[in-house]
Amino acid sequence: MQRMTTTPGARQATLRRHNLRLVLREVLEASVPPSRADVAARTGLTRATVSALVDRLVAAGMLTELPPVTGRGAGRPAVPLVAAGGTFAAIGLEINVSYLGGRAVDLSGRTLAERLEVRDFHQSSPSKALDLLASMARDMIKEIRASGVRIVGAGIALPGIVDRELGTLRLAPNLGWRDLQLADVLTRSPFSSLEVVELANEANLAAWAEACAHPEARPSFLYVSGEVGIGCGLVYDGQVFQGRRGWSGELGHTTVQPDGPPCACGSRGCLEGYAGRDAVMTGAGLDPLTPVEDLLALLEAGSADAGRAVDRAGWALGVALANAVNLVDIDEVVLGGFYAPLAERLTPAVAEQLQTRVLSAAWSRPRVRPVASGQQTAMTGAALSVLQSLFDDPSSWGAGADAPPSVGSAAAQ
Amino acid sequence: MQRMTTTPGARQATLRRHNLRLVLREVLEASVPPSRADVAARTGLTRATVSALVDRLVAAGMLTELPPVTGRGAGRPAVPLVAAGGTFAAIGLEINVSYLGGRAVDLSGRTLAERLEVRDFHQSSPSKALDLLASMARDMIKEIRASGVRIVGAGIALPGIVDRELGTLRLAPNLGWRDLQLADVLTRSPFSSLEVVELANEANLAAWAEACAHPEARPSFLYVSGEVGIGCGLVYDGQVFQGRRGWSGELGHTTVQPDGPPCACGSRGCLEGYAGRDAVMTGAGLDPLTPVEDLLALLEAGSADAGRAVDRAGWALGVALANAVNLVDIDEVVLGGFYAPLAERLTPAVAEQLQTRVLSAAWSRPRVRPVASGQQTAMTGAALSVLQSLFDDPSSWGAGADAPPSVGSAAAQ
DNA sequence: CAAATTAGTTGTGCGAATGAACTTATGCGG
DNA sequence: CCGCATAAGTTCATTCGCACAACTAATTTG
Numbered sequence: 001m002q003r004m005t006t007t008p009g010a011r012q013a014t015l016r017r018h019n020l021r022l023v024l025r026e027v028l029e030a031s032v033p034p035s036r037a038d039v040a041a042r043t044g045l046t047r048a049t050v051s052a053l054v055d056r057l058v059a060a061g062m063l064t065e066l067p068p069v070t071g072r073g074a075g076r077p078a079v080p081l082v083a084a085g086g087t088f089a090a091i092g093l094e095i096n097v098s099y100l101g102g103r104a105v106d107l108s109g110r111t112l113a114e115r116l117e118v119r120d121f122h123q124s125s126p127s128k129a130l131d132l133l134a135s136m137a138r139d140m141i142k143e144i145r146a147s148g149v150r151i152v153g154a155g156i157a158l159p160g161i162v163d164r165e166l167g168t169l170r171l172a173p174n175l176g177w178r179d180l181q182l183a184d185v186l187t188r189s190p191f192s193s194l195e196v197v198e199l200a201n202e203a204n205l206a207a208w209a210e211a212c213a214h215p216e217a218r219p220s221f222l223y224v225s226g227e228v229g230i231g232c233g234l235v236y237d238g239q240v241f242q243g244r245r246g247w248s249g250e251l252g253h254t255t256v257q258p259d260g261p262p263c264a265c266g267s268r269g270c271l272e273g274y275a276g277r278d279a280v281m282t283g284a285g286l287d288p289l290t291p292v293e294d295l296l297a298l299l300e301a302g303s304a305d306a307g308r309a310v311d312r313a314g315w316a317l318g319v320a321l322a323n324a325v326n327l328v329d330i331d332e333v334v335l336g337g338f339y340a341p342l343a344e345r346l347t348p349a350v351a352e353q354l355q356t357r358v359l360s361a362a363w364s365r366p367r368v369r370p371v372a373s374g375q376q377t378a379m380t381g382a383a384l385s386v387l388q389s390l391f392d393d394p395s396s397w398g399a400g401a402d403a404p405p406s407v408g409s410a411a412a413q
Numbered sequence: 414m415q416r417m418t419t420t421p422g423a424r425q426a427t428l429r430r431h432n433l434r435l436v437l438r439e440v441l442e443a444s445v446p447p448s449r450a451d452v453a454a455r456t457g458l459t460r461a462t463v464s465a466l467v468d469r470l471v472a473a474g475m476l477t478e479l480p481p482v483t484g485r486g487a488g489r490p491a492v493p494l495v496a497a498g499g500t501f502a503a504i505g506l507e508i509n510v511s512y513l514g515g516r517a518v519d520l521s522g523r524t525l526a527e528r529l530e531v532r533d534f535h536q537s538s539p540s541k542a543l544d545l546l547a548s549m550a551r552d553m554i555k556e557i558r559a560s561g562v563r564i565v566g567a568g569i570a571l572p573g574i575v576d577r578e579l580g581t582l583r584l585a586p587n588l589g590w591r592d593l594q595l596a597d598v599l600t601r602s603p604f605s606s607l608e609v610v611e612l613a614n615e616a617n618l619a620a621w622a623e624a625c626a627h628p629e630a631r632p633s634f635l636y637v638s639g640e641v642g643i644g645c646g647l648v649y650d651g652q653v654f655q656g657r658r659g660w661s662g663e664l665g666h667t668t669v670q671p672d673g674p675p676c677a678c679g680s681r682g683c684l685e686g687y688a689g690r691d692a693v694m695t696g697a698g699l700d701p702l703t704p705v706e707d708l709l710a711l712l713e714a715g716s717a718d719a720g721r722a723v724d725r726a727g728w729a730l731g732v733a734l735a736n737a738v739n740l741v742d743i744d745e746v747v748l749g750g751f752y753a754p755l756a757e758r759l760t761p762a763v764a765e766q767l768q769t770r771v772l773s774a775a776w777s778r779p780r781v782r783p784v785a786s787g788q789q790t791a792m793t794g795a796a797l798s799v800l801q802s803l804f805d806d807p808s809s810w811g812a813g814a815d816a817p818p819s820v821g822s823a824a825a826q
Numbered sequence: 827c828a829a830a831t832t833a834g835t836t837g838t839g840c841g842a843a844t845g846a847a848c849t850t851a852t853g854c855g856g
Numbered sequence: 857c858c859g860c861a862t863a864a865g866t867t868c869a870t871t872c873g874c875a876c877a878a879c880t881a882a883t884t885t886g
Contacts, residue, residue: 009458010431011874012841018423019843037864045422049843051865068851068864075863076851161773170776220657232740237657243742244633244650250739253772257671258732267735267770319671322680323736326663327645329656357680359666360574363583424843425872432874450833462874464834481833481882488832489882 013395016053019045020394023053027063027081028107028391029215035078054081060399061087061150062107062390083108088390088397089149091140092383093133094157094376096202097121097174097228098289100129101376102136104144104151105383107390109212112149113140116376120289122228123176130185138190152390152397153196155382156182157205159229164199164246173264174228196389198382200242203249205381206336206371207233208240212384213373221332222324223371224251224317225378226339228277228288234328240385252276254320274316277338283309292338299345314346318353325358325366336371343370426808429466432458433807436466440476440494441520441804442628448491467494473812474500474563475520475803496521501803501810502557504567505796506546507789509615510534510587510641511702513542514789515549517557517564518796520803522625525562526553529789533702535641536589543598551603565803565810566609568795569595570618572642577612577659586677587641609802611795613655616662618794619749619784620646621653625797626786634745635737636784637664637730638791639752641690641701647741653798665689667733687729690751696722705751712758727759731766738771738779749784756783 008014026039034042040050057063064084068077085108093102101116115136121129133156141151160172167183186197207223218238225231230252234241242248252272253265260269273279278288284295284306298306321333333350335343347368354366371377390397421427439452447455453463470476477497481490498521506515514529528549534542546569554564573585580596599610620636631651638644643665647654655661665685666678673682686692691701697708697719711719734746746763748756760781767779784790803810 009435009456009462009874010428012425012428012843015423015425015428015842015873022422035864043422046844047865048845048867049422052842070852072852073863074853074861076849076865078864170773234741241741245742247742247773248740249742250772253770254736254739255732255770258669265772266775319668320736323667323733324740326667327661327737327740328647328654329658329660329662357666357668359663359678360583360660362679422843425874428842428873448833459875460834461836461876465873483883485883486832487830487884489834489880491833 016400017393017395019043019049020053020056020399021392023050024057024062024391024394024399027057028083029218031216033066033080033082035080037078039081056399057394058084060394060397062394062397062399085110086112086147086149088152088387089144090152090196090383090386090390091137091144091154092157092205092379092381092386093137093154094202094205094379094382095121095129095133095175096157096159096378099376100133100136101379102133102140103376103379103383104140105380105387106149107387112147113143115140121175126175126177126180129175130182134185134188134190141190141193151194153194153198153386154191155198155200155205155386157200157202157378157382159202159227159231161247161250162199162201164242167199169199170247172229196386198386200246200382200385201231201233201249202227202378203231203251203336204233204240204242204246205379205385206373206377207235207334207381208385209377209381210334210336210371210373211235211238211240212381219332220330221334222321222328222330223334223336224321224339226275226277226317226335226337230272230276232324234330236330251320251324254323256316256319271316271320275313275320280309280313283312292341296341310342310345311349314349315353317346318350319357321350322354322357325354326360329360330366331364332367332369334369334371336377340370430806430808430813432456432462433466433469433812434805436463437470437475437804437807437812440470441496442631444629446479446493446495448493450491452494469812470807471497473807473810475807475810475812498523499560499562501565501800502562503565503609503796503799503803504550504553504557505570505618505792505794505799506550506567507570507615507618507792507795508534508542508546508588509570509572509791512789513546513549514792515546515553516789516792516796517553518793518800519562520800525560526556528553534588539588539590539593542588543595547598547601547603554603554606564607566607566611566799567604568611568613568618568799570613570615570791570795572615572640572644574660574663575612575614577655580612582612583660609799611799613659613795613798614644614646614662615640615791616644616664616749617646617653617655617659618792618798619786619790620648620747620794621798622790622794623747623749623784623786624648624651624653625794632745633743634747635734635741635743636747636749637734637752639688639690639730639748639750643685643689645737647743649743664733664737667736669729669732684729684733688726688733693722693726696725705754709754723755723758724762727762728766730759731763732770734763735767735770738767739773742773743779744777745780745782747782747784749790753783 036050036054040047061084063081066080068079070077085106088107089104089112091104099118104113161170169180171178191197203225206225210223220236223233232249232251253270255269256271257269261273262268263270263273281288351368355361449463449467453460474497476494479493481492483490498519501520502517504517512531517526574583582593584591604610616638619638633649636646645662645664666683668682669684670682674686675681676683676686694701764781768774
């Protein structure tokens with residue numbers, strides 16, 4: 001679904017780039033470490049070609065050979081290939097309403113560093129938050145570089161509408177931020193030393209992380225990120241659909257009841273008014289800033305208010321999601337953010353609305369499940385989305401040149 | 414956003430296929446017939462390479478050279494290239510609730526043949542309608558082949574949920590059809606002689622036709638097809654988003670009012686109940702089968718009922734579209750089907766809802782406009798979508814082999 | 827009419843993948 | 857314990873598409 005403005009003519013270098021990427025992906029997405037021969041069989045390339053490409057990727061520090069496995073029948077034992085750890089990493093950062101943090105992730109998916117600052121950022125000062133974020137990033141970059149890891153770049157997840165082309169945060173209603181030119185921030189201190197710096201919507205990136213949790217499956221689903229605001233990310237065949245300018249996924253301001261209560265956005269009956277964190281907490285008789293655990297406790301204790309608030313959220317979520325599913329032909333919905341811990345209670349109501357309101361539900365019942373990729377998913381997604389630029393073109397990250405004849409970094413003397 | 418299940422390894426033939434397609438597209442999408450040198454400049458390929466590729470495409474009958482244009486400054490006059498007419502064509506067929514028809518379209522976009530049978534197919538017999546469609550197709554195929562044109566294939570547009578993988582029409586509520594195995598039909602008489610036969614949703618294909626109307630612009634919009642049912646097609650950067658199984662675009666069963674009137678689909682408050690053709694006609698005090706012109710006349714005459722019905726439709730459409738726009742980051746809505754003639758009256762109400770309900774509307778007002786690609790758009794789209802398979806791989810349609818040394822078909826002797 | 831300019835063609839060289847033969851390393855059966 | 861079957865990985869000549877540069881062709885300009 002995405003094509004660059006003008007596809008450039010393909011030369012032979014394009015061929016190699018393509019196949020290099022193909023081989024790298026094949027290894028990274030495999031459920032069990034494949035050998036060169038496996039990759040050759042799966043891609044249709046010859047063993048000779050794959051071997052040459054793998055050698056480049058190994059030399060560039062993107063893949064590693066594991067010790068040969070013996071005992072799998074006759075023949076020379078295969079050398080399994082896996083993503084190399086400790087050579088390339090990316091930093092994912094996130095500003096959210098209730099926390100701010102960062103995580104550095106390896107090509108092999110390992111977390112190399114992590115920071116988290118839990119604090120209320122409702123109506124906060126952008127410059128203070130951004131300074132905090134920058135110093136966190138600076139700190140992590142220093143730590144990681146010290147251990148000899150090359151940093152591909154950083155991605156920043158934001159809970160609002162981000163114009164990825166211009167580097168602007170148009171609107172983050174719950175942070176109280178509006179029309180921020182983040183492009184300047186990105187050309188300053190820790191970020192200016194990085195090749196790739198990206199902004200994106202929090203929900204889109206969380207969806208990315210969830211998609212990467214099972215790369216071999218190339219899943220398709222709609223990820224719903226329930227926080228104070230409600231965003232969503234559409235994953236299609238393992239790829240995230242980001243939209244032309246990156247504004248997709250504003251599920252929270254989808255209309256559930258056209259004559260419903262007014263919303264701060266100027267519309268009426270938005271999903272957020274029924275299923276946003278504040279609405280649910282308030283409906284349950286809690287302070288909006290209360291942690292989810294307290295709500296779970298109330299539900300456990302059988303509180304009628306809490307039950308009603310959650311049921312109403314599930315109903316509204318179901319209505320909004322049914323609209324989305326009717327529109328884009330997706331059969332799985334993943335509940336993330338603060339919906340994840342509530343999933344057991346939320347799922348039946350959501351599923352019921354999907355069942356009655358989705359036209360295709362009659363022969364293909366949409367599934368609903370909680371997120372599988374853990375906490376603070378968006379910052380992981382931000383890191384992974386930056387690593388993607390390495391997957392997409394390994395040759396521009398050192399896998400292009402011929403492998404050096406031998407020892408160490410004695411090249412180009 | 415779309416990738417095949419497993420991308421095959423690229424060999425050198427892949428390179429040529431890619432560039433062949435690139436050159437063909439470049440010529441077809443150009444707003445003014447380009448020369449070989451123009452194409453070279455735009456693609457980044459060398460003039461030599463482009464020349465060789467163009468020669469193949471000309472030999473295969475996909476491109477034609479126009480007489481050299483002189484008087485554009487110094488230098489040897491350029492030979493403009495255009496899509497060749499009269500060598501390749503595709504057949505687009507459509508079954509709709511109020512008509513059934515077909516259209517054969519040329520590579521150059523010219524209509525070579527056309528058939529239309531206006532009749533009421535509400536709750537009709539599938540086999541009768543399909544027989545009629547098949548005989549129409551047979552007739553057109555014969556006529557076109559007689560004039561020496563090669564037929565690439567046929568596409569069939571259907572007003573319902575089509576499973577493109579299985580070749581099944583799952584549900585077409587207004588035809589009264591359900592779970593039809595069309596795969597058999599497609600392996601029978603006129604269709605069995607064609608290389609490409611495709612099924613798709615009517616709205617998706619109409620969106621395709623609309624997208625092809627301005628190929629040089631690579632437009633992005635949401636096409637709304639208002640008929641008895643309401644479907645939509647998402648066009649993104651000139652490409653139609655068809656969904657995994659082709660079920661996308663069921664806008665008509667999007668919820669506008671969760672506790673609204675029950676719909677035949679089993680849900681409540683579906684858009685179709687407010688803005689479907691039957692609802693609008695009935696609301697205006699007309700018989701559902703009345704032609705749109707009568708409704709326009711009533712509006713002209715100042716009928717309060719008609720005005721109210723259309724306004725209500727515009728409001729509901731606006732609500733439903735706002736949800737869609739919030740979800741997918743599209744800034745243009747195109748009104749097609751019976752909404753096209755009503756567009757002048759409908760647009761303000763739709764635009765008003767979009768303005769208040771779309772979160773990004775504050776800084777990027779969504780545009781609303783009527784369709785530009787004429788009547789029975791879906792069958793044109795069906796033909797164009799089949800031609801796409803030729804654009805996508807010209808080499809498999811005769812542009813692969815080396816150009817014959819000279820005269821006629823005296824090759825391979 | 828010569829010089830400048832641009833379009834299109836020709837021929838050489840390079841690079842990436844192929845394919846077949848080869849080397850390496852194991853299991854298995856006598 | 858040896859030799860054969862088997863499979864992984866490597867080597868090298870071949871193939872093929874594109875780049876590059878030199879060339880020819882056809883026009884405008886002065």
